[in-house]
Amino acid sequence: MKQAIELNVNGEPHAALVDTRETLLDTLRYKLGHMGPKEGCGNGNCGACTVVLNGAVVNACLVFAVEAAGADVTTVEGVAAEGTLHPVQQAFIEHGALQCGFCTPGFIMSAKALLERNPNPSEPEIRLAISGNLCRCTGYDKIVRAIQAASQALSQTA
Amino acid sequence: MAEYSVIGTSLAKVDAPERVTGKATYGADLDLPGMLWAKLVRSPHAHARIKHIDTSRAKALPGVKAVITAHDLPSLPKGATAPLVGEVSIDMSAIREIVMASDKVRYHGQVVAAVAATDPFIAEEAAGLVDVDYEPLPVVEDVLQAMQPDAPLVHEDLHTLEEATQERSDQPSNVSTHMVYTRGDVEAGFTVADAVVEKTYTTQMVHQGYLEPQACAARVEPNGRVTLWTSAQGHFTVRTQLVTLLGLPASQLKVVPMEIGGGFGGKALALFEPTAIVLAQKTSRPVKLVVSREEVLRATGPGAPAVITVKAGATKDGKITALTTTMRYDAGAFPGSPVARGLLVGLAPYKLDNMVAEGFDVLTNKPRVQAYRAPGGTPAAFAVEALMDALADEIGVDPLTFRQKNAAEEGDTLPLGMPLNRIGLTEMLKQIETHPCWTTPLEGPHRGRGLALGYWIGGSFTSSAEVKINPDATASIFVGTVDLTGTRTTISQMVADELQLDPQDITITVGDTDSAPFADLSGGSRITYTMSAAAHQASQDVLTQLKERAAEKLKVSVDEVEYQAKRFRAKNDTRNEVSLSELARESVAWGSGPIIGKGSTTRMQPAHAYAAHVADVEIDPETGKVTILRYTCFQDVGKAINPTQVEGQIQGGAVQGIGWALNEEYIFDNGELKNASLLDYRCPVALDLPMIETVLTEVPASEGPYGLRGVGEVPIVPPGAALANAIYRATGTRLYELPMNPERIFWATRGNGTNGSPGTNGSGGA
Structure with a gap:
């Protein structure tokens, strides 16, 4: 089943049609083009997909995309401010x-x-x-x- | 020795900015238009005959574009081989079975079919709809059981190869190869010994633990050529294997190397790429294949376990008089364990006048092992270095002095026959004598200090580089070697010094198989070593061409031109000069032509690497948990091209070895892996560790322009025994089996001091 969601990624508004089984990590990577977060395990053991979701540090592979509807997400691509490294x-x-x-x-x-x-x-x-x-x-x-x-x-x- | 301004400095990784910002592109990051997703179907049995595969239900699922089985792969004559590196060839008929099993599965998780579908969910569902009818067969899981005459046969038609005679056994067997190396007279050696110690040591199957699961993508181009993107350790090596496996000419394959998220030896073979290509050919669409972490652990090819017996004798003054060892390495379901490397690594630190070294390559119903950092070395050094500690104890000589009295030197012959060129083992051991990690008393209960040595032969093989001068007087380097952990940076440093350029004026590209000069795969601690020769040669070629042009302009002979500070001058009239800028600018002008330098090396002698680790531990007597208080790595690196990167290699390798020693193991039940996740297969996390100290010895290697030695492999070799020896001094109990996890130490210190916990085969699971 598909569901339309809106969310902010690194301050930019985005909309996506997501499968209800899809993780936030998959949406970020394959729907929204943010390939920075990586999938090393897919079950929260390795931390390669770590993002900040509404201020909390989470494994994006453990969040369903539909759970992130309306959320503010920061990925590694959003860490450097205007080209200056953090x-x-x-x-x-x-x-x-x-x-x-x-x-x-x-x-x-x-x-x-x-x-x-x-x-x-x-x-x-x-x-x-x-x-x-x-x-x-x-x-x-x-x-x-x-x-x-x-x-x-x-x-x-x- | 020449003075360098960039070599020997800790230049920041040249490709770090894209990595800290998430912009580096790894295999799974490919997203091609119209791309299909592949999913593999895997055996739920560790040993079974495949009676029938029915793909009709999977094919009928909407969104499924292709389902393939082994019948869809080109057939291969049995025994077809492809060169891997150097003289080493691989049996491609075995690789084909690992890619996709034809008539029989020999390990749990072996691939039997694959599907391609329009999205990953459909692909996964379709994989579950492939109906396979199996006839289960008895499973043999343990290496010692597999060697028994009545053991179930992993291959009914495999006969033991006797390496010395090249003859095969009459009866089929699970022992694929038997080898013996002898020297001197061990009986006489043991007779004159004042003490003889003999023990058997066991290690478990472990995984390389690279963070990135294997990923590749294939596309058939309109002209029929195939483009393959892969995160493998060597794209030319992958191409060579595909030529044999798929019957495609090399010219019809373009293999593009993606960034690789760790390999450690586990990504050398083309185990997934053939499937992606065949699916792309069947569907006329790009196909991406990314495996899951569970698949990575279950069936991609872990590091080999071993059961190793060592017997050694020494006189009271601390001299080894004889040594025998029998090393039995578990190859998994197809031949090819690193047992010969085990024999070499275990014994290479010592002068051995009387020696028998025997090895068995043994098959079991487990995944076929792949290389893992210093392949074969860690189990061997665990056994030999723990035994040497016990022997030194027996004769009352301290473990460092014992090593010093028996240390191999230049001119000695390695156990498998090769003479040692220049090595720095003696110098390195001297450094330990006065280092605080060795001289500072270790006080307090349940604490102990352990020492162990390590060795790696260092890889050679083919590497090439092209260096060209850009119109703005900068240089571009072009190589065909995958950068696992930093070779772009070290090669750039070499070329910067050779051409007297700032490192920021150097760019380096790892090119695909169509464009880059040929190179063997990245592994075996070979890239920085061999590239030092190739990059040096290419840089000298560039300078020669520039000097020829300068000579013409300066109206002197080439011999009279010298290069300094980006200027070419006549030696006898330094005002007569032309700048690099001018020559570079002219190289793209009409009538001049580009400056392109080439360098290549194919057969450098080994640059032997020795290491010694000193570990201080504290044992919790209630739980058996080991806390590492201090850990110091000594290593002869020849010349540290980039000290920070060298330290990073040593620290990373040591920590992999520490994980192997204390935590990591495959736990099987009738051939099925029971801990196929990174929670249950526990690699070390930051909390488990102290800082890892490094002490570099720099005794130049015999060959190569800078005297460097490859550094990556050897640090994984000593930790097992360094920690076992430390645990012995903390508890009074010797352990003979890895991993030395809390449960095993708990039981061992309570009287079960041989192997493992009561009532199990040593897997430690309760």
Whole structure:
């Protein structure tokens, strides 16, 4: 069964005709052209599809598209403001916090959300905040360091 | 050694901006006009004869455009092979069975049919409507059981190949290959030993755990050529396999490499691409095939498990006198486990005058294993390095000194016969002696420190590069090697230094099979190593061409031209000069012509990589849980082209090894995988780990312009034994089976100190 929905993605209004079995992740990727969120597992185990839905950090693969009707969604494509990378993105680049990059969109979303609610997290707090995101390339060391660096950069500009 | 300004610096990944913004395009991100979605039909039995497949109900579903079975794939003569890398060929008739089973399924989840439909929901529904009539057969799951004479046969017509004589056994067997390497006199060696220790170690099947499930898409072009997009580790390698599998000439195939979300060896073979192509040919529409995470874990090809016996003797002064080992590697349902690599990796750190190394490649009703980072190395090093720890303990020599007394050196012969060129094992072990991770006392109860070594031979094979000069005096590099984790960046750094350009003046493109120069697949820690030679050669070619043009302009001979700071000067009159800018600008002008440099290498000698890991652990005596307090990786990298990337490779590999050691395992029930999700197959998360320290040794490799060694494989090798040895010092109990999860440690420290928990085969499931 199909259903028409409207939602805002990265501040832009969108409309889509979605299958009621379709996930928000599928709609974002295949109906609305936002390929940034990735599907690594499809059941909420890996975090590669992490987006912000009405202010909450969620796995887009665990949300039906019809549940997101009327919602505000932020994906990794909406993190850089007018072509300027967010300090979290900048820190990931500078600290070598990505290799294959497939998990990176999810980590960027989780890390940005962490720093918004806790600007100066401890190392255990960082590790807890990203424990829903799997990375198989880096061993997490450089990701943790990048988030620490982004925290410092943000506190200097604040 | 030459001075470099870009090599040796931690240049940020050149392709990082598109990755942090979600713009990098991976296989599943392809969305082609008119595209159909494919879905695979998989066997619910681990071993069964296929009696009949009825596709009529699936074909009748509206939206279904094609349903195929193995009959729709071109037939292949048994034993048809295709080259993989170097001298290694693969049995394509086996690959065809993995792509789609013809008369028999040999593992749970083996593909038997595929559908293409207008949307993924219809494709999934149609897959469920393919009716397959199976006759279930007895399942053999365990490697030791599979070696018994009365075991169910995975292949009724397979006879053991004796590697030394190249003869086959009379009776069919699940042992596909048996190999023995001997040196010296082990009986005499054991006789003079003051202590001899013999143990058997077991590891489980594990998965590479790449985050991106396999994805590909195929389209038949109007002229009949096929375009294939794939996130494989080598698009030329995929093409080679498709030529054999589908009977298409290479010229009729264009394979386009997509960004790849991790491979670690698991994406080398063309296991999905043939299906996408045949479906595209049947439907005359583009077809995309993306597998689910469950399929990835269940049936794409995990890392091999092994049962390994090691016996070694040493004198009181700490010298190894003899060693024997028997390594039995489980290949899954088709031959080809990395047992030979296991023998090599396990023994390569040591001088062994008297040795017998025996290997068995064994078949079971499990998915055919694929390469996984340092294939075969991790189980072997777990066994050998844990045994060496026990032997050192037995004779009262500390584990580092014991390694130092027996460490292999340049000129020694590796266990499988090759002489070692320059290596840095001795220098690396010296660094451990004084490092705080080794010298700082580890205090407190239930804590222990462990040391283990690792080795990887380092890949060679073919790599090529083209370098051209752009009219604005920048350079573009063109390669045919897939960038798994950062080789675009390291190759750019090399060319930047060779041409004395800023790294931001370099672009690099990974091209498709129509346009890029041929290269073997990315794997085995070979790309940065071999590309150093290819990129160096291409850059020198560019400089030679530029110098020829400069010589003409400066009216001197080519020998008299020198290049510095983007200017070509006559050596004897430095005012007589022409800029790179001018030559570059002219290269696109009428009558001049472009500057294109070429470089290629095909047979470099190995750049052997050695590593040592030191782990401090604390064990919770109530639960058996291991907490890693400190983890330090030492590695001889030859020359770190990009230290941050080298560290990242080491940290990532070490953590995969830590997961293998402590958590990860396939749990089977009559051949069916019971933990086919990333929740139940538990890879390490950030909370499980400390920071991973790295200490780089730089003893230049014998070959290559910069002395670098491939770095990616070896860090996964030592963690199993480093942690097992640390757990022993924390608890007084040795563990002989991976993973060393809380349950296994709990039982082992309560008196069941051999293998696994009571009443199970060691899978740990209650």
